[in-house]
Amino acid sequence: xxxxxxxxxxxxxxxxxxxxxxxxxxxxxxxxxxxxxxxxxxxxxxxxxxxxxxxxxxxxxxxxxxxxxxxxxxxxxxxxxxxxxxxxxxxxxxxxxxxxxxxxxxxxxxxxxxxxxxxxxxxxxxxxxxxxxxxxxxxxxxxxxxxxxxxxxxxxxxxxxxxxxxxxxxxxxxxxxxxxxxxxxxxxxxxxxxxxxxxxxxxxxxxxxxxxxxxxxxxxxxxxxxxxxxxxxxxxxxxxxx
Amino acid sequence: xxxxxxxxxxxxxxxxxxxxxxxxxxxxxxxxxxxxxxxxxxxxxxxxxxxxxxxxxxxxxxxxxxxxxxxxxxxxxxxxxxxxxxxxxxxxxxxxxxxxxxxxxxxxxxxxxxxxxxxxxxxxxxxxxxxxxxxxxxxxxxxxxxxxxxxxxxxxxxxxxxxxxxxxxxxxxxxxxxxxxxxxxxxxxxxxxxxxxxxxxxxxxxxxxxxxxxxxxxxxxxxxxxxxxxxxxxxxxxxxxxxxxxxxxxxxxxxxxxxxxxxxxxxxxxxxxxxxxxxxxxxxxxxxxxxxxxxxxxxxxxxxxxxxxxxxxxxxxxxxxxxxxxxxxxxxxxxxxxxxxxxxxxxxxxxxxxxxxxxxxxxxxxxxxxxxxxxxxxxxxxxxxxxxxxxxxxxxxxxxxx
Numbered sequence: 124x125x126x127x128x129x130x131x132x133x134x135x136x137x138x139x140x141x142x143x144x145x146x147x148x149x150x151x152x153x154x155x156x157x158x159x160x161x162x163x164x165x166x167x168x169x170x171x172x173x174x175x176x177x178x179x180x181x182x183x184x185x186x187x188x189x190x191x192x193x194x195x196x197x198x199x200x201x202x203x204x205x206x207x208x209x210x211x212x213x214x215x216x217x218x219x220x221x222x223x224x225x226x227x228x229x230x231x232x233x234x235x236x237x238x239x240x241x242x243x244x245x246x247x248x249x250x251x252x253x254x255x256x257x258x259x260x261x262x263x264x265x266x267x268x269x270x271x272x273x274x275x276x277x278x279x280x281x282x283x284x285x286x287x288x289x290x291x292x293x294x295x296x297x298x299x300x301x302x303x304x305x306x307x308x309x310x311x312x313x314x315x316x317x318x319x320x321x322x323x324x325x326x327x328x329x330x331x332x333x334x335x336x337x338x339x340x341x342x343x344x345x346x347x348x349x350x351x352x353x354x355x356x357x358x359x360x361x362x363x364x365x
Numbered sequence: 366x367x368x369x370x371x372x373x374x375x376x377x378x379x380x381x382x383x384x385x386x387x388x389x390x391x392x393x394x395x396x397x398x399x400x401x402x403x404x405x406x407x408x409x410x411x412x413x414x415x416x417x418x419x420x421x422x423x424x425x426x427x428x429x430x431x432x433x434x435x436x437x438x439x440x441x442x443x444x445x446x447x448x449x450x451x452x453x454x455x456x457x458x459x460x461x462x463x464x465x466x467x468x469x470x471x472x473x474x475x476x477x478x479x480x481x482x483x484x485x486x487x488x489x490x491x492x493x494x495x496x497x498x499x500x501x502x503x504x505x506x507x508x509x510x511x512x513x514x515x516x517x518x519x520x521x522x523x524x525x526x527x528x529x530x531x532x533x534x535x536x537x538x539x540x541x542x543x544x545x546x547x548x549x550x551x552x553x554x555x556x557x558x559x560x561x562x563x564x565x566x567x568x569x570x571x572x573x574x575x576x577x578x579x580x581x582x583x584x585x586x587x588x589x590x591x592x593x594x595x596x597x598x599x600x601x602x603x604x605x606x607x608x609x610x611x612x613x614x615x616x617x618x619x620x621x622x623x624x625x626x627x628x629x630x631x632x633x634x635x636x637x638x639x640x641x642x643x644x645x646x647x648x649x650x651x652x653x654x655x656x657x658x659x660x661x662x663x664x665x666x667x668x669x670x671x672x673x674x675x676x677x678x679x680x681x682x683x684x685x686x687x688x689x690x691x692x693x694x695x696x697x698x699x700x701x702x703x704x705x706x707x708x709x710x711x712x713x714x715x716x717x718x719x720x721x722x723x724x725x726x727x728x729x730x731x732x733x734x735x736x737x738x739x740x741x742x743x744x745x746x747x748x749x750x751x752x753x754x755x756x757x758x759x760x761x762x763x764x765x766x767x
Contacts, residue, residue, distance in 0.1 A: 194761050197680070199679075199680060199760050199761050200761055219684070220684045220685065220686070223682055223683060223684040223685075224682065224684070226680060227681065227682020227683075232680050232681065234764070238673060238676075238677045238680075238764065240677065241674075242381045251677075251678065251681055252681040252682055254370070255678070255681065255682040255683045255684070255687060256682065303681075303682075
């Protein structure tokens with residue numbers, strides 16, 4: 124499968140061309156779950172567009188369906204109805220392996236609980252996504268080190284997760300999301316487990332990334348965090364509200 | 366992701382949980398080690414038996430009086446139908462290299478103050494050639510001594526020791542049933558064949574035996590050395606014809622002698638070792654099966670424990686096949702490592718047993734390869750299921766797993 128990515132300039136040089144199709148384009152997306160006899164509609168008729176270079180916050184209380192929305196945006200899940208195209212690829216019609224390849228090349232994830240591999244050095248954690256792109260070892264480790272340095276974690280490359288503070292772990296996780304130079308960075312409550320200072324630092328880092336040209340979608344229930352984004356959409360009861 | 370990288374990942378993972386990995390591998394280690402050790406010990410024993418048979422005499426045929434057990438006759442040794450003339454006639458058969466007839470008595474020996482009772486055998490000068498004896502001291506009596514009924518004796522190693530005859534034994538005199546004999550040689554020790562010592566005996570010329578102790582032409586056995594192993598069957602049948610003619614055996618009647626060779630003994634040894642191999646194969650399959658179940662068990666636990674890791678790997682781009690390969694290679698690495706350690710342990714044990722028994726060590730590369738291959742197959746078979754469980758996890762659920 125050949126994936127066409129929107130033109131991304133070299134680091135720090137955003138290339139925003141409005142003529143290009145949106146990176147994320149959703150029309151009438153629904154996601155329902157069957158729980159025994161009952162069908163739960165987690166998302167109903169969602170229309171959403173995210174352009175390349177945008178910083179979007181998806182805001183909503185817990186249970187609103189924002190996590191489901193994030194899973195679909197992140198190509199971890201498929202809509203049960205409606206169309207979703209990611210950078211021109213029809214996600215609903217791709218199989219698991221194609222979705223995995225799409226995630227590998229185009230999406231960097233940042234999670235609330237960091238999800239670093241235990242007993243593994245920061246460097247190896249950051250280079251893990253490159254492993255699945257088939258990047259040779261030497262280049263993996265060079266790129267991982269570079270990504271850690273961007274996040275100011277160059278001197279902690281040999282530390283394992285348990286030797287790092289929450290804020291440091293999240294910075295390693297951000298480096299991991301960056302290392303593949305993804306078209307989209309998807310952050311799911313990235314400040315949820317952090318104290319306010321570390322949280323503010325993470326938000327500042329996301330801001331930096333945005334300024335250097337990355338497209339960022341941030342999912343949060345925290346209005347202050349959401350305020351960092353260019354644009355906010357609100358999710359309530361599985362629907363986008365203005 | 367290359368295989369090498371997968372193995373590296375598996376090794377670092379196993380290194381992080383060393384105790385658990387070792388315990389898991391223990392089943393495979395013990396299985397492989399026991400197979401390698403037992404097969405090697407079996408080989409060593411077979412080699413020991415073969416060597417011992419060869420040490421009894423090269424291409425040896427033994428003629429005993431009596432009827433063969435298979436024809437329902439009396440056991441050999443009860444009849445006294447073989448004579449020295451038979452032995453002389455056998456010596457003329459084509460392909461016979463050497464012949465030694467034996468007339469034996471049990472009697473008392475004395476040397477100085479030491480006295481023992483043992484078997485004294487009257488035989489020919491060809492005895493050491495036929496029975497594959499070497500001498501540690503002196504020399505065996507020659508044909509001239511036999512022709513002249515000289516009172517010379519060659520002692521078995523054990524008998525010499527019992528009589529406390531040392532370096533000055535050659536030329537000393539022992540008395541056999543109160544008659545003095547000159548000691549001319551001492552045989553090299555051979556050890557035992559079954560319960561029978563091959564070193565507790567005294568050899569004197571067969572003519573001296575007849576002259577001084579037992580004036581009979583009848584012998585208890587005739588040992589025949591055949592010139593080459595390929596002629597054994599041929600020579601044996603000629604000897605049968607010769608003896609039947611000499612003993613005037615009626616056509617179709619039962620022979621009054623038995624000719625035995627080592628192939629029967631070898632055959633028995635081989636059938637025992639074949640049975641042993643089957644039993645060992647059974648042990649191998651069972652123990653490796655148990656080892657494999659151990660690996661599967663731990664891999665299932667491991668997959669469960671590492672659900673979040675699997676979720677994360679999938680989120681950052683691992684395909685189902687990548688996860689499957691990762692966990693399969695981990696199981697394979699464990700079973701292969703266990704197999705290697707088992708082979709090493711098994712070889713150490715068999716070297717030890719070979720040294721302790723004096724059988725020597727036999728290295729059988731085929732067993733090592735088969736054991737390793739089998740442990741890999743076990744790792745593969747029992748690793749697939751846990752690996753599939755890992756590969757089929759839904760990344761969303763896996764990431765949220767607590």
